[in-house]
Amino acid sequence: MFDWIHLSIPPAPALFAQLLVGLINGAFYALLSLGLAVIFGLLNIINFAHGAQYMLGAFCAWFLLNALGLGYWPALVLAPLIVGVVGIAIERLLLRHIYRLDPLYGLLLTFGLALIIEGIFRQQYGSSGQPYAIPPELRGARNLGFMFLPNYRAWVILTSLAMCLATWFTIERTRLGAYLRAATENPVLVQAFGINVPRMITLTYGAGVALAALAGVMAAPIYQVSPLMGSNIIIVVFAVVVIGGMGSISGAIVSGFTLGLVEGLTKVFYPEASNTVIFVIMALVLLVKPAGFFGQVR
Amino acid sequence: MAQSGRSAWIITVVLLPCALAAPFVLYPVFLMEALCFALFACAFNLLIGYVGLLSFGHAAFFGCAAYITAHTVKVWGLPPEFGILAGVGVAALLGAVFGWLGIRRQGIYFAMITLALAQMVYFVALQVPFTGGEDGIQAVPRGRLLGVFGLDNTLTMYYFVLAVFLIGFGVIVRTINSPFGQVIKAIRENEPRATSLGYHADHYKLVVFILSAGLSGLAGSLKSLVFQLASLTDVEWTMSGWVVLMTLVGGLGTVFGPVVGAFFLVAMQHYLAQLGSWVTVVQGIIFVFCVLLFRRGIVGLIASYAEPRREVPAGEKPPELAGAAARET
Numbered sequence: 001m002f003d004w005i006h007l008s009i010p011p012a013p014a015l016f017a018q019l020l021v022g023l024i025n026g027a028f029y030a031l032l033s034l035g036l037a038v039i040f041g042l043l044n045i046i047n048f049a050h051g052a053q054y055m056l057g058a059f060c061a062w063f064l065l066n067a068l069g070l071g072y073w074p075a076l077v078l079a080p081l082i083v084g085v086v087g088i089a090i091e092r093l094l095l096r097h098i099y100r101l102d103p104l105y106g107l108l109l110t111f112g113l114a115l116i117i118e119g120i121f122r123q124q125y126g127s128s129g130q131p132y133a134i135p136p137e138l139r140g141a142r143n144l145g146f147m148f149l150p151n152y153r154a155w156v157i158l159t160s161l162a163m164c165l166a167t168w169f170t171i172e173r174t175r176l177g178a179y180l181r182a183a184t185e186n187p188v189l190v191q192a193f194g195i196n197v198p199r200m201i202t203l204t205y206g207a208g209v210a211l212a213a214l215a216g217v218m219a220a221p222i223y224q225v226s227p228l229m230g231s232n233i234i235i236v237v238f239a240v241v242v243i244g245g246m247g248s249i250s251g252a253i254v255s256g257f258t259l260g261l262v263e264g265l266t267k268v269f270y271p272e273a274s275n276t277v278i279f280v281i282m283a284l285v286l287l288v289k290p291a292g293f294f295g296q297v298r
Numbered sequence: 299m300a301q302s303g304r305s306a307w308i309i310t311v312v313l314l315p316c317a318l319a320a321p322f323v324l325y326p327v328f329l330m331e332a333l334c335f336a337l338f339a340c341a342f343n344l345l346i347g348y349v350g351l352l353s354f355g356h357a358a359f360f361g362c363a364a365y366i367t368a369h370t371v372k373v374w375g376l377p378p379e380f381g382i383l384a385g386v387g388v389a390a391l392l393g394a395v396f397g398w399l400g401i402r403r404q405g406i407y408f409a410m411i412t413l414a415l416a417q418m419v420y421f422v423a424l425q426v427p428f429t430g431g432e433d434g435i436q437a438v439p440r441g442r443l444l445g446v447f448g449l450d451n452t453l454t455m456y457y458f459v460l461a462v463f464l465i466g467f468g469v470i471v472r473t474i475n476s477p478f479g480q481v482i483k484a485i486r487e488n489e490p491r492a493t494s495l496g497y498h499a500d501h502y503k504l505v506v507f508i509l510s511a512g513l514s515g516l517a518g519s520l521k522s523l524v525f526q527l528a529s530l531t532d533v534e535w536t537m538s539g540w541v542v543l544m545t546l547v548g549g550l551g552t553v554f555g556p557v558v559g560a561f562f563l564v565a566m567q568h569y570l571a572q573l574g575s576w577v578t579v580v581q582g583i584i585f586v587f588c589v590l591l592f593r594r595g596i597v598g599l600i601a602s603y604a605e606p607r608r609e610v611p612a613g614e615k616p617p618e619l620a621g622a623a624a625r626e627t
Contacts, residue, residue, distance in 0.1 A: 046409075094586065094590065097590055098590070102405075104409065105589050107409055109590070112582040112589065113586065116579050116586070119575045119578030119581075119582060120579055235535060238410040238414055242403075272425060278414075279414050283415065286403070287399070
């Protein structure tokens with residue numbers, strides 16, 4: 001009756017390989033949900049365009065390479081900056097007008113933006129992916145004894161961890177972060193103290209978008225650069241956000257990496273469920289802890 | 299409130315002859331598609347417009363009912379009326395599960411949860427064998443309604459779709475204008491107060507959610523018979539966005555808004571069909587435009603011109619989302 005369930009103990013190398021894939025996915029989930037959490041904290045908007053901006057980052061790197069001949073390393077800096085500026089323009093021109101409305105309108109507006117961005121790129125490039133080569137410095141793999149670790153994947157995991165920690169440090173431990181947290185709590189009061197809250201909101205949105213673009217650049221050599229890469233990942237990231245709760249930065253990081261690993265493990269033991277496991281976990285978490293693991297009810 | 303119910307009936311009676319004559323003037327398949335989506339949008343609007351819950355996962359009910367109807371009619375050989383009932387039943391059951399999980403959170407979280415759950419349904423539909431994967435279920439026979447009316451005749455099919463639409467629409471109008479409808483509007487306006495008056499807010503939300511899911515399923519089942527096809531497009535998240543857009547364009551929380559929005563957008567899609575992915579871009583632009591400048595929608599705007607001096611009566615809200623709806627618990 002259950003012949004469609006293939007439970008078996010996999011060989012160790014396959015296990016570690018899938019764990020690595022899970023860790024890589026987790027790195028992207030963490031970076032993206034981190035950006036979502038930062039934006040949500042200050043703007044009270046769920047940025048549906050986050051996936052599209054992640055895709056923009058990857059395409060930006062691809063353009064820099066194919067049009068200007070700028071390789072991976074310049075793109076790693078330039079693409080987030082460029083996409084971040086696009087984000088700032090979006091905030092100034094569009095999002096600014098809806099802060100006084102119900103937050104659901106923010107979701108709808110950014111959903112529309114995502115459709116526009118993805119539609120344009122789909123029209124231009126179809127649904128197929130464009131290849132992006134791994135930079136020569138990071139090719140190859142090293143033998144860890146129990147498995148081969150491709151250098152580029154190690155780089156992605158370490159860099160995204162570093163970015164997550166840097167963001168966490170900026171928000172939780174610096175003066176700028178203190179302003180940010182204060183403005184999240186009570187923007188009017190912070191403004192009264194002479195801090196330019198609207199500019200802070202603009203820059204926060206820009207920074208959140210830049211984080212998504214950075215994830216996109218790092219993803220370019222692993223997944224192909226495709227117009228659909230954003231919408232595929234953003235819904236999973238939403239589920240990650242519901243599981244972790246929007247309350248804390250560290251929550252976003254921890255739940256991102258953990259769920260990536262869980263997904264990787266599912267691929268080993270029960271591959272049919274690997275696409276759905278995060279959603280199932282979300283449903284279970286909603287039953288037990290509706291506010292999410294790290295969320296505060298407010 | 300009774301007044302809005304009465305005016306809805308008057309407009310329906312005026313429009314009915316037009317609807318009966320329409321297939322002789324316009325392309326019937328277009329009309330049937332528009333009616334299916336109008337029913338879908340009305341069902342969706344029941345939730346967002348009257349309970350204030352934005353579901354971003356209604357494609358799950360629509361698509362799942364389309365698959366069930368297509369499968370039961372094609373493989374099991376059920377007559378169309380039972381195929382539709384099966385689709386509606388499964389959609390309502392799915393709605394019960396989604397609603398039970400989703401109403402634990404509100405506002406943006408509710409939207410994200412429904413979106414994620416619907417994505418799960420999408421992946422299931424992609425993997426289970428009976429849905430036919432990328433091909434979908436094709437060449438679904440329309441069969442004979444009650445063993446008498448052959449639905450392969452386009453006109454018969456059209457009047458069947460119209461009748462089902464009117465039944466669904468009537469259920470929605472009746473619900474809104476019933477004492478039950480008053481309670482759900484009270485919950486939308488001020489949930490703590492409704493709770494303090496002794497209403498179990500979550501029970502009411504769940505019932506409306508199931509009703510909305512079931513009616514969305516009805517639309518999906520109907521659509522699978524009209525096009526004789528159930529495919530992955532029906533369960534994809536873009537379909538959820540599509541129904542949000544139809545309701546937004548027509549007017550959130552208005553009785554006729556979703557119908558107008560559905561006809562408008564289905565017509566637009568027919569005219570722009572050759573533009574390929576630009577249709578998505580146009581959809582996105584309409585989304586942005588509606589949110590920034592046109593939040594009342596077509597019908598909401600007409601209503602505000604038709605009755606410019608009318609004070610908003612207690613318990614009735616202009617067709618725009620109030621902040622209360624999205625406050626997180």
